[in-house]
Amino acid sequence: MFSAVESRRLYRQVADQIRLMIIRGELAVGQRLPAERELAEQLSVSRPTLREALIVLEAEGYINIRMGSGIYVTRRHAAEATGSEREPVEGPFELLQARAIIECAISEEAAKSARPEDIAVLDEALRAMSGVVEDARAVLVADRAFHTGIAAIVGNATLIRVTGEMFDMRMTPYFEKLASHFEGPVSWRSALEEHRAIRDAIAAGDAAGAKAAMRTHLTNSQKRFSESFGEEFSGEEGRCHTAGPNKGKAAT
Amino acid sequence: MFSAVESRRLYRQVADQIRLMIIRGELAVGQRLPAERELAEQLSVSRPTLREALIVLEAEGYINIRMGSGIYVTRRHAAEATGSEREPVEGPFELLQARAIIECAISEEAAKSARPEDIAVLDEALRAMSGVVEDARAVLVADRAFHTGIAAIVGNATLIRVTGEMFDMRMTPYFEKLASHFEGPVSWRSALEEHRAIRDAIAAGDAAGAKAAMRTHLTNSQKRFSESFGEEFSGEEGRCHTAGPNKGKAAT
């Protein structure tokens, strides 16, 4: 296989260069870039080419172009604002943050309409989880059952599906590899206790309490994760596919 | 209010138009688009403008531009990159309820960390929407941009993706057929007003207000829907709390 050489289009080279400067922090967030005409001259390209590069960066969410005003740096990392999605999975911390926001709201809602039958479902999931804490695979099934069970209380299929899909994102090889470092009987038992707190709040019809308990749970999950991996990953810059059990630095 | 002059950037209108044609399947995947010069003439824009629109679509992954060869449609949905073609569509009311719960929480969070640049993005979406209220296609694009724009404020790619995916569920033939009965310039103008309220609350850093405004917006959407729904298909009852059988099943 002779790696098809892709002749880089000029506007892409320009976009790459500016994007790199933003990521490296050489262009501060909020800072205004030079005018298009000036920028084009500095980069030795024509204005249309420079504009095409800027449009790419705007589509990626790095900059914001305002008519008559100027070009401004909006964010430093690709938090993707426009659907130019990259890898199907986002970072672990990002995922947990999203789950915290969404599932907290769901728990709050669930507490308002929980019936005895719904609580029974949660109890079943808890019981199952307590019995398989040693089994890395089985415990995940029980964990998932608990979280989707909460969504099921609201009685909304979309919520159940979204909750399940977010949970399933950890079922990728990359996530499992990372998870194997911090998930263990000890951490699962902690998670189980937090689950019980959530269940109790929902059973009591305590919406605020359920929300808080869920937030505590997912925040702690995040904490357990970061502790096991140390600060090397705290930056959590993209898919560092650092194989190996030893926690090597994310060689990017 | 006075129908806001269409001051939208031209290349975005062009991009929106082509993107919608792709999403709707009017342009088949793999199909080659007309040459840039010809396309520009058909759309009554200059070639540079058309190019800028195409570059946006390429950055979003909808098309693939091969120099010397042509422009090809690569995929129909932005989310198709994951390869998972989802079909299990839930009911309209169910979807709106789920969005209400989830997007309320996101708005609440967004209000806590909104910066001027983020508000500028929302304003851009609002302005775009106000100019195309008459255009059933274009208004959807602006609507989507507003909702994902809020998620983008939090800076979490997962939230952006989930928000976008939920929105895109209305892009199915079934939903569009139903929507055609209740969506119109009048209802869109109401939605626009509600959007403005949400934007103002977020800009003011009012978390509770943002949450409430978003809930009002999606509740009203549901109301608008059900009113027209009732006229067309009178009799149909309480579909909004379906999912009865799901209530017992935790693991899906």
Added chain:
DNA sequence: ACTGGTCAACTGGCCTGACCAATTAATCCG
């Protein structure tokens, strides 16, 4: 008949230069 090379038509990539429209700040007037 098949292979390899040449060539012309087509298509995207890039440029120059200009004008329009929105924004912003300096300026003027009440």
Added chain:
DNA sequence: CGGATTAATTGGTCAGGCCAGTTGACCAGT
């Protein structure tokens, strides 16, 4: 001093042109 006006700045769009890569038809050599 404050609001309205003007002028400079900046992004948005356009026109036309040239260059470079792609493609396929055509032709010479094996």
